Amino acid sequence: MKEYDVIVIGGGPSGLMASIAAAEHGATVLLLDKGNKLGRKLAISGGGRCNVTNRMEIQDLIAHIPGNGRFMHSPFSVFNNENIIQFFEGLGIQLKEEDRGRMFPVNDKATTVVEHLLQQVRKLGVEIRTNTTVKTINYVQDAVSEVILNHGEVLPTTCVIVATGGKSVPHTGSTGDGYPWAEKAGHTITELYPTEVPITSNEGFIREKTLQGLSLREIELTVFNPKGKKIKTHEGDMIFTHFGISGPAALRCSQYVVKALKKFQTNTITMEIDLFPQQSDEVLFQQLLSKTKAEPKKSLKNLLKGFAPERFLLFLFEKEKVDTQAPASTVPHDTLRTIIAFCKHFTFTVNGTLSIEKAFVTGGGVSIKEIEPKTMHSKKKSGLYFCGEVLDIHGYTGGYNITVAFSTGYTAGKSAAEQATIH
Numbered sequence: 001m002k003e004y005d006v007i008v009i010g011g012g013p014s015g016l017m018a019s020i021a022a023a024e025h026g027a028t029v030l031l032l033d034k035g036n037k038l039g040r041k042l043a044i045s046g047g048g049r050c051n052v053t054n055r056m057e058i059q060d061l062i063a064h065i066p067g068n069g070r071f072m073h074s075p076f077s078v079f080n081n082e083n084i085i086q087f088f089e090g091l092g093i094q095l096k097e098e099d100r101g102r103m104f105p106v107n108d109k110a111t112t113v114v115e116h117l118l119q120q121v122r123k124l125g126v127e128i129r130t131n132t133t134v135k136t137i138n139y140v141q142d143a144v145s146e147v148i149l150n151h152g153e154v155l156p157t158t159c160v161i162v163a164t165g166g167k168s169v170p171h172t173g174s175t176g177d178g179y180p181w182a183e184k185a186g187h188t189i190t191e192l193y194p195t196e197v198p199i200t201s202n203e204g205f206i207r208e209k210t211l212q213g214l215s216l217r218e219i220e221l222t223v224f225n226p227k228g229k230k231i232k233t234h235e236g237d238m239i240f241t242h243f244g245i246s247g248p249a250a251l252r253c254s255q256y257v258v259k260a261l262k263k264f265q266t267n268t269i270t271m272e273i274d275l276f277p278q279q280s281d282e283v284l285f286q287q288l289l290s291k292t293k294a295e296p297k298k299s300l301k302n303l304l305k306g307f308a309p310e311r312f313l314l315f316l317f318e319k320e321k322v323d324t325q326a327p328a329s330t331v332p333h334d335t336l337r338t339i340i341a342f343c344k345h346f347t348f349t350v351n352g353t354l355s356i357e358k359a360f361v362t363g364g365g366v367s368i369k370e371i372e373p374k375t376m377h378s379k380k381k382s383g384l385y386f387c388g389e390v391l392d393i394h395g396y397t398g399g400y401n402i403t404v405a406f407s408t409g410y411t412a413g414k415s416a417a418e419q420a421t422i423h
Contacts, residue, residue, distance in 0.1 A: 004030040004127070005420035006159040006413070007147050009134050011038035012174070013402055014388025014409035015163030016117045021079075021413025022161070023124035027420050030155065031126050032147070033173070034133040038121075039114035040172040041165065045402060046102075050110030053084040053406065054399035055101045065404060066255065067195070067363055067394035072404060074373035079410035081403050091116040102399050137162075137181050137384070144383030159383045159416040161376075163409060166362025166389040167192055178366070178390040186380040188367040190392045194359030195255040196401075198246035199271075201350045205315065211240035214311050220277035221249040223256040224270045224347075232256040235277055244350060245271075252396050254353050255363055261352060268349040275308055275343040284340045289333070296329035303328045308343050316342045361401050365392040375415035376408055383419065385412040 006022040008015050011033035019031045031038075042050060054061060058076055062069040085095060085103060093116055094106040105112050121128065133150040137160050147155040162181060165174030179189045205211060215237060222233040236249035244250075253271070260269045276284060291303055301324035304313055317324050320338050356362060366386050370379045378384035387408035395401045 003156045004028050005157070006030075006161060006416045007032065007155060007157045008161045008163055008413070009033075009147070009178070010163035010165060010173075010388070010390075011035070011128075011130070012041050012163060012165050012172070012388060013039070013405035014165075014412075015161070016042075016121060017406045017409030018161045018163055018385075018387055018413035018416070019121050019126045020117070020124060021410040022417040022420075023121075023126050023413075025414050025417035025421070027159075027417035029124075029126040030157075031121065031128045032132045032134060032149075033128075033130050034177070035173040036130050038118060038128070038130065041169055041174065042117075042402075043110045043114050044169075044172065045110055046104065046399075048110050049104050049108045050113045051102050051104055051399040051402060052088055052095065052113060053081045053103050053403045055081060055085065055097055055103055061400065061403065064398065064400045065393065065395035068368050068392055069395070071368045071371075071373055071393060072407065075376065075404075075407040075411040078374070078414065079407050083410075084403065084406050087406075088113070088116070091120055100398060134177070134181075136184065139185070139381055142381055144381060157383075159385065159420045161385040161387060161409075161412045161416055162390055163386075163388045163412075164390050166365060167356050168194065168197075168359040168362045168389075170357050174362075174389065178386070182366045182386070182390070185378060185384055187370050187378065190364040190367050192356060192362055192364040193255070193258050194353050194356040194361075195258070195363040195394050196251045196361040196397050197254045197353045197356075197359035198241065199244045199250050199254050199257055199350050200352050200354065201244040201348060202268075203348050205348075206240070206242075206244055209242055210315055211311060212242050213240065214309060215239045215247070216273065216275060216309065216312070218277070219249065220274040221245075221253050222272045222274070223253050223260060224272065225260055226264050226266055226269070228270075231260055238273075243354070248397065251360065254359075255394075257350055258353055258363070268351050270347055271350050273346040273348075275312070275346070281337070281340050281344050284344070285333075285337055288336045288340065292328040292331060292336070296327060298328050299325050300328055300331050300335075301325065304339070312343075360397055361394045362389055363392075363394050365390055368392055374411070376412035377415055377419075383416075385416050387412040
């Protein structure tokens with residue numbers, strides 16, 4: 001019976017990177033995945049283009065990982081975003097930088113990234129077994145001794161890397177398999193919740209689909225607590241949907257909605273949209289005022305064309321009962337201020353998010369307090385490592401989660417190989 005130095009469970013971004021790092025550092029590696037294909041989540045990431053990392057300063061990078069980002073200082077000291085870029089360019093994938101530091105393959109194909117990773121895994125002699133479900137991990141005297149497969153096969157080893165992902169996007173295979181194994185080893189699983197997920201609302205205008213499909217560009221979206229204090233503001237784009245709101249700004253606010261509903265034990269939380277975050281109410285008021293003076297005979301409706309998206313304006317006129325046919329010269333200043341206040345401070349209530357299965361990222365997971373940050377080694381069992389989304393670490397969308405996956409995966413693989421080959 002062949003004994004492997006390191007067994008990696010899970011063929012997603014962190015598992016693939018862990019396999020490569022372990023093999024590069026001299027270990028014999030077996031990679032197990034219950035699905036029929038490796039890198040499924042990677043293949044659909046970044047809208048099928050695969051945002052491999054983000055080229056930001058480390059401090060900024062960590063600021064974009066709201067879920068325990070500080071833990072990442074150590075893994076980043078082993079393998080950071082610049083190392084990820086060098087790694088992929090070394091495999092022959094040319095990368096390009098887009099807005100906000102996001103790095104993509106030049107050909108915009110996630111499949112290229114997956115193919116090159118798999119080629120590298122094979123080149124390094126990693127044995128791959130797909131359609132292979134792990135039942136449990138066994139220990140002798142608090143050290144890893146074997147992996148047991150569902151059909152009863154026993155795989156002896158001294159090092160196991162758990163890279164099974166979270167509970168989001170389950171059709172790619174991340175269905176929370178790693179949590180019970182972690183608990184069996186004595187680890188704490190912090191509460192799981194959806195992050196980077198569309199937000200739901202029961203407002204009349206949402207139920208009636210008044211604004212469904214309307215996109216707003218470069219707005220500011222804010223989550224308030226029940227006392228009216230700002231919890232979090234994110235800028236970016238968003239879209240109204242048939243159930244609430246989605247788009248980058250909404251996804252980034254979602255975890256704050258989830259946490260606030262729970263913390264304040266309330267059914268709804270208030271959010272606010274600011275269509276003009278770069279301009280004050282007063283500046284906008286003066287702009288509209290000079291427009292009315294320049295074209296006094298024009299109807300208010302025509303005067304405001306292009307000021308904000310047409311459907312938003314129609315919604316505003318109806319809500320605030322504005323006489324849109326009135327000549328500009330007769331419109332009271334108060335009406336102009338009302339219009340501006342509506343565009344700058346449009347508030348509505350939200351009541352939650354879509355389910356964790358519909359989320360891009362899982363919040364919560366294996367507690368990082370029980371993991372050695374420099375090695376990703378368990379503090380509970382010798383030879384047990386964790387990496388990627390199974391851990392209680394999460395970032396915003398934009399290449400941050402995948403950076404965490406590659407960094408923790410590489411760190412775990414390198415450390416496991418070093419431990420296994422000493423034995």
